[in-house]
Amino acid sequence: MSGRGFGLIALAAVLVPFTQMAAAQDYKGTPKPTIQDYGPFPTTAVKSAKTTEPSRAPAVPTGKCGNPVTSCLFYGGDFLDSPVYPPFLANGLANENTLEVPGTPYGSAVWIPFTVPSGQTWDVTGLFTNNLSTYGVLDQGTLPNAVAFWSINEEVFAGNPGVVIDSGTNAATSKATGRSGFGLTEYTIQVTGLSVTLGPGTYWLSVVPICTNSANTYCDGIFFASDVEYLNTTPTNAYGPVEPLDESYFDSPSFGSSFEPVWGPAGAAGGDGGDAFSAGVLGKIAPSRR
Numbered sequence: 001m002s003g004r005g006f007g008l009i010a011l012a013a014v015l016v017p018f019t020q021m022a023a024a025q026d027y028k029g030t031p032k033p034t035i036q037d038y039g040p041f042p043t044t045a046v047k048s049a050k051t052t053e054p055s056r057a058p059a060v061p062t063g064k065c066g067n068p069v070t071s072c073l074f075y076g077g078d079f080l081d082s083p084v085y086p087p088f089l090a091n092g093l094a095n096e097n098t099l100e101v102p103g104t105p106y107g108s109a110v111w112i113p114f115t116v117p118s119g120q121t122w123d124v125t126g127l128f129t130n131n132l133s134t135y136g137v138l139d140q141g142t143l144p145n146a147v148a149f150w151s152i153n154e155e156v157f158a159g160n161p162g163v164v165i166d167s168g169t170n171a172a173t174s175k176a177t178g179r180s181g182f183g184l185t186e187y188t189i190q191v192t193g194l195s196v197t198l199g200p201g202t203y204w205l206s207v208v209p210i211c212t213n214s215a216n217t218y219c220d221g222i223f224f225a226s227d228v229e230y231l232n233t234t235p236t237n238a239y240g241p242v243e244p245l246d247e248s249y250f251d252s253p254s255f256g257s258s259f260e261p262v263w264g265p266a267g268a269a270g271g272d273g274g275d276a277f278s279a280g281v282l283g284k285i286a287p288s289r290r
Contacts, residue, residue: 065239065280066128067175067188073122074114075280076243077235079130079226081181091273092132092181092224093250093262097149097210099219101254105149105169106208108252110225111156111259112279113244118200124152126192126282129207134221136174136187141213148172149208150191156204156249159259165203166196174209179226186226192282202244205279226278227269235276243276 065072079092094101094108101107112129116122127150138146151167170191179186189209211219228235230245249259250268257268265271 063239065237066126066190066282067177068173068190070126070192070282071284072239073124073281073283073285074240074243075238076112076114076276076278077228077238078177079132079179079181079186079228079278080236081179091227091269093227093268093274094222094252094255095129095131095206095208095225096223097208097212098221098223099212099214100222101252102212103253105167106206106210106252107254108250108257109149109206109208110262110277111153111161111204111206111249111251112225112277113156113202113204113247114279114281115202115241115244116198116200117241120200121286122198122281122283123286124196124198124281124283125194126190127152127194127205127207128188128190128280128282129205130177130179130186130188130226130278131209131223132181132184132186132226133209133223134184135218136176136185136209136223137211137216137218137221138172138174138189138209139211139213139216139219141215144171145213146172146174147210148189148191149206149210150194151206152196152198153204153206154201156259158249158261161251161259162204165198166194169210170194172207172209181226184224187223189223190282194283197286202247204249205281207279227273228276228278229273230276235278240281245275248274248277 065075093110095110097106149169152165153162156162172191174187177186209223246263248262251259262268262274
């Protein structure tokens, strides 16, 4: 069987209806998700019993992003779960190292592209991803408890992680954004204190929440990287160079997937959303050196 075919079969595990996802919270056997246990969001409308208005958060100042907000280099924009989206494009993909989806350094991760423009050098001090989650709890069971895995890679392509520019497992924060969808609350998982210099080019970032403490019942929770949609407009609060569309990848040792394209009918999102994701790069443009 070809690697590509194997990847598509394994990715079926992340395409089952959202109604089955709750069952994963009570799963106490071998912590390897299956097509019956785990999956992201539905391809049909899900509306709140209280209102059909999408959940939004306040706008942030221009030039700022993250949660807490700080100097911004790039932000893909806010997740929006709107019932008026045809064909209901809001979606997300598993992005976690938890008791449900464990692995080293993660059980599953979404790799999100961004571009440093020609003529610029970026001094990166932090990264973040926005994730829909049951609890939003970080806990690796040892101090510091709240950590996340992060990485910046270049030259990523299907089936290949490319070249690691820098990566690590660092202290992280998890803060609610004020947005929600599919019965889950969105949290920003943010790492700061980084010192990475990037020249012009295209890169991929990943920030993966970690909750692997078996004594913490909240580590049975789940995390999904929130997507964003470019429907005749730029996503709310997007900042910096436009996020490259249809260039994200899904990598998951737990699902047996290796850097599978997210976009398109055969992609990890099954053709529903996934063209871009809600993530950002913190820092400043370095002064030009003449």
